[in-house]
Amino acid sequence: MATYDVDDLVTFRDVTVIKATVPALLCRIGKRSVWLPRWHVSGKLWCSGDRGTLLVRRWVARERQLIDLQGAPIPSPVAAISRLPAQLHLVRRDRDLPPAK
DSSP: OOOOOTTOEEEEEEEEEEEEOSSEEEEEETTEEEEEEGGGEEESOOSTTOEEEEEEEHHHHHHTTOBOTTSOBOOOHHHHHHTSOOOOOOOOGGGSSOOOO
């Protein structure tokens, strides 16, 4: 069994705070929504709508099943989408409009 410091933190990126209460944050991490006690997380996410990086104590992340058996964080769906091969093309709407009088 692996040993680790009780205060060891796991980093989660692209976290969105869905709801915030005094004792806890309801966060979207990957495809999951989980309640995390404020005293076991660190970062600059405080209220509903905040988005960014959140540090969670490893034992809390394990308990909430946010990390795999090797201790790696679950992947973010945003990272998977950003790797898609796609090109954006600008489509001008004014080309289809009749000339102004």
